Amino acid sequence: QVQLQESGPGLVKPSETLSLTCTVSGDTIRRHYWSWIRQPPGKGLEWIGYIYYSGHTNYNPSLKSRVTISADTSKNQFSLKVTSVTAADTAVYYCARVRNYNFSQYYFDYWGQGTLVTVSS
Amino acid sequence: AIQMTQSPSSLSASVGDRVTITCRASQGIRNDLGWYQQKPGKAPKLLIYAASILHTGVPSRFSGSGSGTDFTLTISSLQPEDLATYYCLQDNDYPWTFGQGTKVEI
Numbered sequence: 001q002v003q004l005q006e007s008g009p010g011l012v013k014p015s016e017t018l019s020l021t022c023t024v025s026g027d028t029i030r031r032h033y034w035s036w037i038r039q040p041p042g043k044g045l046e047w048i049g050y051i052y053y054s055g056h057t058n059y060n061p062s063l064k065s066r067v068t069i070s071a072d073t074s075k076n077q078f079s080l081k082v083t084s085v086t087a088a089d090t091a092v093y094y095c096a097r098v099r100n101y102n103f104s105q106y107y108f109d110y111w112g113q114g115t116l117v118t119v120s121s
Numbered sequence: 122a123i124q125m126t127q128s129p130s131s132l133s134a135s136v137g138d139r140v141t142i143t144c145r146a147s148q149g150i151r152n153d154l155g156w157y158q159q160k161p162g163k164a165p166k167l168l169i170y171a172a173s174i175l176h177t178g179v180p181s182r183f184s185g186s187g188s189g190t191d192f193t194l195t196i197s198s199l200q201p202e203d204l205a206t207y208y209c210l211q212d213n214d215y216p217w218t219f220g221q222g223t224k225v226e227i
Contacts, residue, residue, distance in 0.1 A: 045157075045165065045208055047217040060216040061122075094164055106212040107155045107170035114164050 002026040004095050004112035012089075012119050018082040022095030022112055029053050029076050033098035035108060036069060036080045038091040041116075046091075050098055051078055085119045092116050123147050123211050127220035134227060140196040142223045144209035149189045153213035156185055156194045159222075160205045168207075169194065201227055 008020035022034070035050040049059035051069040059067050063082065071078040082089055093115055096108035124147035134140050144154065152172035157165040167176045169185035172192055182197045196203055204227050209220040 044221050045159075045210075045219040047210075047219070058215055062216070101171050101174065105153050105155075105171040106217070107167055107176075107210075108157070108165070109167050109176065111164040111166070 002097065002110045004097065004110055006093060006095050006112045006115040008115065008117070010116060010118060012085055012117060013121050014086055014119055015084055018080070018085050018089060018117055018119070020080045020093055020095075020115065020117070021077050022079070023075070023077050024097075025076070027097065028073075029071055029078055030073055033100075033106075034071070034078045035096045035098050037094045037096060037108070039094070039114075040088075040091045048080065048093075087119050090117065090119045122216050123150060123214055123218055125209055125211055125218050125220040127207075127209060127223050129223060130221065131224040131226065134199050134225065136199055136201060136227060138199045140199050140203075140225060142194045142207055142225075144187075144192045144194070144220050146190045146192075146211055146213075150211045150213035152188045153211055154185075154187070154192050155210045155212065156183075157208045157210060158203075158205045159208065165208065196225075199225075199227065203227070 003025045005023045012018045030053045033050045036048040051057045053071045066083045068081045095112045097110040099109045126145045154172045156169040159165040173185045184195045206222045206224045
C-alpha cells in the first residue's frame with residue numbers, strides 16, 4: 001500500500017521560506033515522478049511542479065522563480081521550498097505520485113492527506 | 122497556459138440521477154485529461170485518466186469521454202457518497218492545469 005505523508009511547519013512568516021517534506025512508504029521514489037499541488041482555502045487546485053529522483057524537475061511558471069523541489073533517495077522523501085512567501089501562499093499543500101499511461105498521459109494516483117500552511121506574522 | 126473551464130460550477134441532483142459535468146480546454150489537448158473527486162476535508166482521488174480510462178477500484182457508474190477540447194464526466198446513477206467537488210486536469214502541456222471545480226450536492 002503506497003502512502004504519502006506531508007510534514008513541516010503549519011505557520012510561516014511573510015517573506016520567509018516555506019519548507020515541506022513528503023515521506024513515501026510502500027514505493028521507492030526512484031520510480032515515477034513525484035509532485036506537489038496546493039489548494040488555497042475554499043479554492044481550486046494548483047499544480048506546483050514535479051521531480052524525478054535523478055533531479056529532473058518541472059515547475060509551474062506562476063511560482064517558478066520561488067520554488068525548488070528536491071529528492072532524498074536515502075530517506076525516500078522529496079521536499080518543497082517556496083521562498084519569499086506572502087498571504088497568497090496560504091494553502092493546503094499536497095504531495096502526490098505521478099504515473100503515466102503509454103508514456104504520454106500523466107495522472108496523480110496516490111496523494112498525501114495534505115497539510116495546511118498559513119502565512120502570517 | 123491552457124485554461125480549463127468546467128461547467129456547471131455547482132449542481133444539485135437526487136440519488137439515482139444521471140449527472141454530467143463538462144470540461145472545456147482553451148486549445149486541443151488530445152485525450153490528455155483526468156478527472157478527480159474531492160470530498161470535503163479530504164485529498165482528491167483519481168477517477169479517470171486519459172479521458173476515459175477508469176482508475177482501479179472506481180465504481181463503474183463513473184465514466185469519461187471526449188477528445189480535443191471538450192470532455193465529459195458522467196455519473197450514471199448518483200449515490201449519496203458522490204457528494205464532492207470534481208476537478209478536471211489537463212496534462213497535455215506545461216503547466217498542468219486544473220478546472221475550477223464542479224460541486225455536486227445531493
